[in-house]
Amino acid sequence: MLDALLQMDCLDLAQAIKAGRVTSLEVTRATLDAIDRYNPTINAYLTVFHELSLDRARDVDRRIEAGQRLGPLAGVPIAIKDNICTTFGPTTCGSRILANFRSPYNATVVDRLLAADAVIVGKTNMDEFAMGSTTENSAFGPTRNPWDRDRAPGGSSGGSAAAVAARMCFAALGSDTGGSIRQPAGFCGVVGLKPTYGRVSRYGLVAYGSSLDQIGPLARSVRDCGLLMNVIAGHDPRDSTSVPGAFAEVEDMLEQLDTPVSGLRIGIVKGALDGADIPVQRSVAQAIDVYRDLGGQVVELQIPALDYAVATYYIIATAEASSNLARYDGVHYGYRSPHARDCLEVYTRSRAEGLGKEVKRRIMLGTYALSSGYYDAYYLKALKVRNVIRQQLSAAFEQCDCILMPIAPTTAFRLGQMVADPLQMYLADVYTIPANLAGIPAISVPAGLDEHGLPIGLQIMAPAFCEGRLLRIARMFEAATGWTGLVPTGLES
Amino acid sequence: MAQGIDRALVRKVASLARLDLTEQEAEEFTGQLGAILDYFNKINLLDTTAVEPLAHCLPLTNCLRDDQVGTCLQPQQALANAPDRDGDFFKVPPILDEEAGP
Numbered sequence: 001m002l003d004a005l006l007q008m009d010c011l012d013l014a015q016a017i018k019a020g021r022v023t024s025l026e027v028t029r030a031t032l033d034a035i036d037r038y039n040p041t042i043n044a045y046l047t048v049f050h051e052l053s054l055d056r057a058r059d060v061d062r063r064i065e066a067g068q069r070l071g072p073l074a075g076v077p078i079a080i081k082d083n084i085c086t087t088f089g090p091t092t093c094g095s096r097i098l099a100n101f102r103s104p105y106n107a108t109v110v111d112r113l114l115a116a117d118a119v120i121v122g123k124t125n126m127d128e129f130a131m132g133s134t135t136e137n138s139a140f141g142p143t144r145n146p147w148d149r150d151r152a153p154g155g156s157s158g159g160s161a162a163a164v165a166a167r168m169c170f171a172a173l174g175s176d177t178g179g180s181i182r183q184p185a186g187f188c189g190v191v192g193l194k195p196t197y198g199r200v201s202r203y204g205l206v207a208y209g210s211s212l213d214q215i216g217p218l219a220r221s222v223r224d225c226g227l228l229m230n231v232i233a234g235h236d237p238r239d240s241t242s243v244p245g246a247f248a249e250v251e252d253m254l255e256q257l258d259t260p261v262s263g264l265r266i267g268i269v270k271g272a273l274d275g276a277d278i279p280v281q282r283s284v285a286q287a288i289d290v291y292r293d294l295g296g297q298v299v300e301l302q303i304p305a306l307d308y309a310v311a312t313y314y315i316i317a318t319a320e321a322s323s324n325l326a327r328y329d330g331v332h333y334g335y336r337s338p339h340a341r342d343c344l345e346v347y348t349r350s351r352a353e354g355l356g357k358e359v360k361r362r363i364m365l366g367t368y369a370l371s372s373g374y375y376d377a378y379y380l381k382a383l384k385v386r387n388v389i390r391q392q393l394s395a396a397f398e399q400c401d402c403i404l405m406p407i408a409p410t411t412a413f414r415l416g417q418m419v420a421d422p423l424q425m426y427l428a429d430v431y432t433i434p435a436n437l438a439g440i441p442a443i444s445v446p447a448g449l450d451e452h453g454l455p456i457g458l459q460i461m462a463p464a465f466c467e468g469r470l471l472r473i474a475r476m477f478e479a480a481t482g483w484t485g486l487v488p489t490g491l492e493s
Numbered sequence: 494m495a496q497g498i499d500r501a502l503v504r505k506v507a508s509l510a511r512l513d514l515t516e517q518e519a520e521e522f523t524g525q526l527g528a529i530l531d532y533f534n535k536i537n538l539l540d541t542t543a544v545e546p547l548a549h550c551l552p553l554t555n556c557l558r559d560d561q562v563g564t565c566l567q568p569q570q571a572l573a574n575a576p577d578r579d580g581d582f583f584k585v586p587p588i589l590d591e592e593a594g595p
Contacts, residue, residue, distance in 0.1 A: 101574055104570040104571070104573065197551065198550075198551050237558060241549070241553075243552065247552060305539065307535075308535065308538075311532060311533045314533065315536070332574070333574030333575065335576070336577065342587065343585050343587070343588045349513055351511060352514070357518070361526075364512070367506050367510040378533060381536055381541065384545070384547070385539055387545055388539060388541060388544055423528055423529050439550025464550070
């Protein structure tokens, strides 16, 4: 039997720990037991901090006993995606080139979690440098989906999503450049939020596509996503792209969470569902009914520029990646090829031996799109199309409070299904990419199971800096359906 | 196939990206990059006359801070991950041909 403790949500657990009803040590031990039991097959974690987390749990318990006031995540076991820098343990980004890298500093989000008295139990598996939609591009082996171990958990934050779903932590941080929080959350039946670009500091997040990357929470309830946002969001002077708090519609994401949005206008994009599988289409139709029953009104939208989103995204993201990943040169840190005979070969061979195939493919695409003679036709053109996409989305939000979409055209892929054809894998990101291009917040909420018993995710998008309202809208759906918090059927086998 | 993506172009881009490709990778990438770039070309169907390029979505311009002395990495921290070092320096193989001289 799954330990009942592990079924609690972060908010209840932190309160129980603070009130002395349960100790952080008990909870952390139960979490580590779950990791020992499931991780050998699921491979959600690349590093587990056994000793460190028990020490930290004891410290939390000691301070509570001494009557100290603790932070909002007091004693709660949390996991961190392995592209987020920690001074403890390696930060590998799922890459051979950083297999032994140890960060000299913590990411701001890590400092904030620690200041909130969370217990960080480990670093989670991911597609190498967050490039991929299956977590199969990890240099350290794929993560398996807790709902069906022959399937991928999605990606690139597949380790974080699988760890949250399989009760190997209470919540996790991921990063989302083109859907990397929301799609694995959808495939694993958990809640995943990509915040507005600039809402959460990227200091200490290893860069992939800098104008698109954003850190966000994966959790088992909408409420816990709000709780984690309260901890990690806010201005950081160390990240010049992080925005002052005044831009945010609300600072406290929990205050009004249970107050439904009255007069809710739900946007549906005409033709957007055409490419999705029937169960996915059905789940969106059911979601529309749920909101109608709650008094919502449906608005049909025309956003024709969305047809260009995938091409635009893959030009911009790979261009930024080719520039960002130039730093992996075998000189200052990371893997250096023992076969290099001169300085140029230190670069070319270290990169050849240290980077995986998908990363090389994207570096090649981005280098091409930025190269002399092709820059205007690809990169510059894509930046203009990005502007059109953003303008059309802004115009759409004049008519509605949020937009409903699937997370992906299908439920979880079979392992190996996407390996041979990269373009097919890119095309499956069609629903998640627009939010990154426009810099707006979007959430994945569980919306039932398909005929194979696999989770389906519903995506809700909102205007920039409206996370508070987005979470309230997601909470309405969660409260009406009860699809969140489901335990994977395969967990006990 | 788009813009005549051939093996020579793939080799040229790899050299710009400082990537050694195996023969097999070069062959695989030639086909895949051609197909992906073909797909990318679809953005040309959208008229973007008079549209400004959008580099980021932030409501911010010119983020400046006061020029204040702060803490930064100590040399030992900065060198801790170095693949090779010589005292306080990162060490690499010779950059210049010894016979050619500086």
